[in-house]
Amino acid sequence: MIARRRILAAGALVLxxxxxxxxxxxxxxxxxxxxxxxxxxTLPIRYFVTNRDIEGVTAQQLxxxxxxxxxxxxxxxxxxxxxxxxxxxxxxxxRGDGSTVIGFQARPDLDRVLxxxxxxxxxxxxxxxxSDIFLNSTFAWSTAANGDPSRFDVESVTLHExxxxxxxxxxxxxxxxxxxxxxxxxxxxxxxxxxxxxxPRGIVLDRTLEADDIVGITDIxxxxxxxxxxxxxxxxxxxxxAGVFGAHVTAxxxxxxxxxGGFTLNTQxxxxxxxxxxxxYVIRVEPLDDADLDSFFDDDDNVNINFKPAYxxxxxxxxxxxxxxxxxxxxxxx
Amino acid sequence: xxxxGAGCKVxxxxxxxxxxxxxxxxxxxxxxxxxxxxxxxxxxxxxQKPKRPKALSFGGVWVxxxxxGTTTAALERPDGSSLVVFRADNDLGMGLGVEASLGxxxxxxxxxxxxxxxxxxxxxxxVSDDVESAADTTVTESLSRxxxxxxxxxxxxxxxxxxxxxxxxAGWMRELTGSSSLAQDxxxxxxxxxxxxxxxxxxxxxxxxxxxxxxxxxxxxxxxxSQVESKPRVSPAAxxxxxxxx
Numbered sequence: 001m002i003a004r005r006r007i008l009a010a011g012a013l014v015l016x017x018x019x020x021x022x023x024x025x026x027x028x029x030x031x032x033x034x035x036x037x038x039x040x041x042t043l044p045i046r047y048f049v050t051n052r053d054i055e056g057v058t059a060q061q062l063x064x065x066x067x068x069x070x071x072x073x074x075x076x077x078x079x080x081x082x083x084x085x086x087x088x089x090x091x092x093x094x095r096g097d098g099s100t101v102i103g104f105q106a107r108p109d110l111d112r113v114l115x116x117x118x119x120x121x122x123x124x125x126x127x128x129x130x131s132d133i134f135l136n137s138t139f140a141w142s143t144a145a146n147g148d149p150s151r152f153d154v155e156s157v158t159l160h161e162x163x164x165x166x167x168x169x170x171x172x173x174x175x176x177x178x179x180x181x182x183x184x185x186x187x188x189x190x191x192x193x194x195x196x197x198x199x200p201r202g203i204v205l206d207r208t209l210e211a212d213d214i215v216g217i218t219d220i221x222x223x224x225x226x227x228x229x230x231x232x233x234x235x236x237x238x239x240x241x242a243g244v245f246g247a248h249v250t251a252x253x254x255x256x257x258x259x260x261g262g263f264t265l266n267t268q269x270x271x272x273x274x275x276x277x278x279x280x281y282v283i284r285v286e287p288l289d290d291a292d293l294d295s296f297f298d299d300d301d302n303v304n305i306n307f308k309p310a311y312x313x314x315x316x317x318x319x320x321x322x323x324x325x326x327x328x329x330x331x332x333x334x
Numbered sequence: 335x336x337x338x339g340a341g342c343k344v345x346x347x348x349x350x351x352x353x354x355x356x357x358x359x360x361x362x363x364x365x366x367x368x369x370x371x372x373x374x375x376x377x378x379x380x381x382q383k384p385k386r387p388k389a390l391s392f393g394g395v396w397v398x399x400x401x402x403g404t405t406t407a408a409l410e411r412p413d414g415s416s417l418v419v420f421r422a423d424n425d426l427g428m429g430l431g432v433e434a435s436l437g438x439x440x441x442x443x444x445x446x447x448x449x450x451x452x453x454x455x456x457x458x459x460x461v462s463d464d465v466e467s468a469a470d471t472t473v474t475e476s477l478s479r480x481x482x483x484x485x486x487x488x489x490x491x492x493x494x495x496x497x498x499x500x501x502x503x504a505g506w507m508r509e510l511t512g513s514s515s516l517a518q519d520x521x522x523x524x525x526x527x528x529x530x531x532x533x534x535x536x537x538x539x540x541x542x543x544x545x546x547x548x549x550x551x552x553x554x555x556x557x558x559x560s561q562v563e564s565k566p567r568v569s570p571a572a573x574x575x576x577x578x579x580x
Contacts, residue, residue, distance in 0.1 A: 175409055175417060175465060189409030189417030199412050252407040254422050254459065259407050278516060280559060282407070282422055282459055282473055286466060309468035311461055315475035317516035325513065 026220055027169045029123065036126035038119060038167045039220050044082035045070075045165075050103020051088035054137040057104070057154055059088055061143045062135075066102050069159040072207070073166060076214050078226030081166070093132035095120055100130055100165075102158070104137040112184060114139060114198055115157045117164035133161040140201075149202035156198065156206035163194050168216045169296070170196040172248045173261045176290045185291065191259050196295040211258035219275040231278050231318040235327035236269040237285050239307050243269025244331065246296070246303030248288045251281040251316070263288070263296065278320045283312035285329050307331040389437045389445075391547060393575030397429035397453055400569040421463045426477070426569070429455030433573055437487070447485040447503065454478050457559070476512035477559060481505055481522050495532040501525065501549060509559045518559045526551030530577060543579030548572070 028037040047070075049063040063085060070083040093101040095118045107113065113136055120130040135141065135157060142148035143155065174190030176197055187197050192212040199205055209217075218226060233251055237244040247264040249271050262273040286309040293300035312329045402424040408416040431453030437445045457477050462470040485503025492498075504523040510516070528549025536542050554568045 173409065175419075187412060189411045191409045203412050205410060205412070205414065250407075250419075252420075252422065254402075254405045254424050257405050257407070259409075259419065280457065280475060280511070280516070282420075282461060284407075284420065284461075284464075284468070286468075309464060309466045311468065311471050311473060313471070313473055315457055315459060315473050317475060317511040317513060319515040322515065324515070 026216065027164070027167055028126065029121075031123065036123075037220065038121050038126045038128055040081075040166065041125070041127040043080070044084040045100065046084050046086050047100040047102060048086050048089040048091065050092060050101055050105075051090055052104055054104045054141065056148075056151060057141045057143055059103075062102065062104065062154065062158075063088070065143055065155045065158050066162075069155055069162050072159055072209060073162055073217055076209065076217050078223055078229070079218055079221040080223050081217070081221045093134040095130065095132055098130060100132060102133045102161075103135070104141075105134040106137045107134070108138045110136055111138070114152055115161045117161045119165070128165075128167065131165040133158070133165060135161075142202075147202040147204040152198065152201055153204045153207070156193070156204055159206060159209070160193050160198075163213065163217070166217060167220045168194050168213070170194055170291070171212050171216070171261050172263070172288055172290065172296065173210070173212050173250065173259055174290055192261065196291045211256070212260050215260050215273075215275045222275060226275075228321045229278075230275045231320055231322050231324070232272055232274040232276060233281060233283070233316055233318055233324040233327070234270075234272045235283075235312075235324070235329060236271065237264045237329045237331060238269050239304065239331050239333060243267050244304045244307060245269065246288050246293070246300075246305070247271075247307070247331070248286050249273065249329075250284045250286075251276065252284065253277065253279050253281050255279055267302070272323075276318045278318050280315045280317055281324075283316055283327070283329060285310050285312075285331055306334050308334055387439045387579060389543075389577050389579045390435070391437070391575040391577040392432065392434040393547075393573060395429075395431045395433045395451060395453055395571060395573045397431070397455065397553065398570040399428045400426050400567060402426065402567065417465065418463060419465045420461050420468075423460040423462070425458045425460075427456040427458055429453040429479070429571075431479075433575065435485075435575070440486075443489045445487040445489070445499075447483075447487060447501070449481070449483045449485060449503070449505075451481045451483070452478065453481075478510045478512075479507060480510070481507045483522060483524070485524070487528075489530075495535055495545070497530050498528070499530065499549075500527050501551070507555060511559065516559060518557055520555055520557030522553060522555050524551040524553045524571070526571075528573075532577075532579070541578050541580060543577075545577045545579070546574070547577050548574045 026037045028035045051059045074081045091101055093103045115135045117133050119128050121128050140151040141154050142151035147153050171192035171194040173192040174195040175188040176185035179186050192210050193206045194213055237247040245267050249262045251260045251273050262271050264271045287305035289305050293303050310331045316324045318324050405422045407419040411417050433451040435447045435449040437447040440446050455477050457475045460472045483503045483505030485501050487499045487501045489497045489499045502525045507520045507522040509518045526549050530547040532543050532545035534544040551571045552568050553571045
């Protein structure tokens with residue numbers, strides 16, 4: 001009954017999804033012909049915190065941060081989500097012990113990984129049975145209210161990892177440049193806590209969820225009433241008539257000035273961006289070239305990044321409780 | 335005590351039953367008298383009230399393009415400033431439509447109108463300054479606006495068959511996108527000035543008066559599918575209509 005176990009190792013938050021997401025940034029996996037998204041079916045999510053202090057952060061501080069970060073996700077309007085801190089534990093955040101644990105662990109081998117999340121799931125229903133988050137204590141950490149310029153912010157990274165724990169994959173709403181000298185990338189800008197690359201040390205901007213994060217979590221945990229209020233955009237991206245796999249599709253609502261991202265998820269180039277506020281959207285498509293492809297897809301060999309960014313020629317109307325109707329965005333080769 | 339009424343004589347307190355029967359007969363008699371009086375009154379010659387003039391009008395409407403401002407799709411840099419992905423200049427293109435009104439005179443020089451209208455225009459968003467140098471483009475969506483309004487017209491000057499008026503009105507609006515998948519209701523209002531000329535002005539006949547009216551207005555809307563800010567927007571408009579008076 002108990003499912004495959006998936007470790008999501010994340011380079012500076014980067015994690016590799018072991019299966020394709022059904023919707024834009026939900027984590028899912030294939031069962032026969034269908035794709036199952038993962039989610040917590042039993043609430044509240046009961047979690048422990050590893051009772052281990054590191055330099056600069058006590059276990060109590062980590063618990064306080066985890067509590068705030070859970071609360072940040074739970075405050076998203078129109079969703080049903082809750083959590084409960086059970087207590088401190090001597091256990092490490094390792095999978096398979098039946099407990100959901102958040103804690104620091106020294107992983108000097110993962111020299112680009114700030115934190116990572118793994119799950120144990122029921123592979124017939126997608127229900128999360130257990131999930132663990134580790135923060136790599138090889139790095140210097142801080143819980144200072146305004147950040148510490150020489151340390152990474154525990155709350156920002158915990159909020160990101162909790163997004164994974166709740167079932168979200170990575171968002172591609174960000175621009176980066178290759179670090180010189182490498183390896184790695186520097187963030188020029190981003191608009192999602194779930195972007196796979198963290199802000200530099202001392203930055204606490206990722207303590208606040210962005211519209212893309214909110215839409216993502218709403219897509220998984222929306223109440224029935226919320227589902228009735230929201231709509232979606234569906235379509236496909238094609239290059240010379242063939243579907244484009246792995247294209248990054250963004251929807252921009254001028255009225256709310258929000259950017260929401262999604263991906264084409266199959267070789268037909270099809271995508272769905274769900275849980276959108278009704279309104280008119282500008283649709284933009286770009287190649288997925290601002291982070292490592294394996295941050296988004298296991299099947300990264302088939303991701304096509306050889307096309308020019310483009311816009312869909314029409315404004316797309318998203319109705320309440322409905323879909324835009326299928327649109328086709330034709331892109332040109334680079 | 336003796337009460338005389340409609341031929342019924344009641345001996346007080348002697349017989350309550352008999353007294354009650356007489357009271358009913360008395361009431362019926364009064365009612366008959368009243369009804370008779372009413373009938374007589376209805377038969378009296380009445381002064382003919384002049385018929386209140388009415389007018390039916392229909393024609394075309396033109397609405398000027400209006401800008402809804404610029405918005406930016408932006409990322410957040412580590413220092414908190416914006417990294418613009420692209421800019422979006424939002425406009426509502428010129429609108430063309432039809433309008434029909436039924437008006438009636440409230441009193442001399444003052445008319446009330448009920449108007450229904452349908453205007454088609456195009457939402458346009460010009461996308462530019464793409465962070466990855468995608469070509470500038472304009473994305474569009476057609477828009478239909480249905481309105482039902484009430485208005486008051488004051489004819490402030492008359493010269494022969496031509497009269498001039500100012501108008502002000504308000505009403506309800508529904509906007510629909512081209513696919514009708516998205517709708518927005520709101521409040522509309524307008525104020526303007528116009529002229530009306532009667533080509534034909536007879537005293538009798540089904541269509542006693544036939545003429546033309548034209549007006550220039552400023553329309554405002556409380557909400558709109560196209561608006562990027564939820565504040566009323568004003569747009570100039572003009573209407574020309576055939577008017578039939580009866």
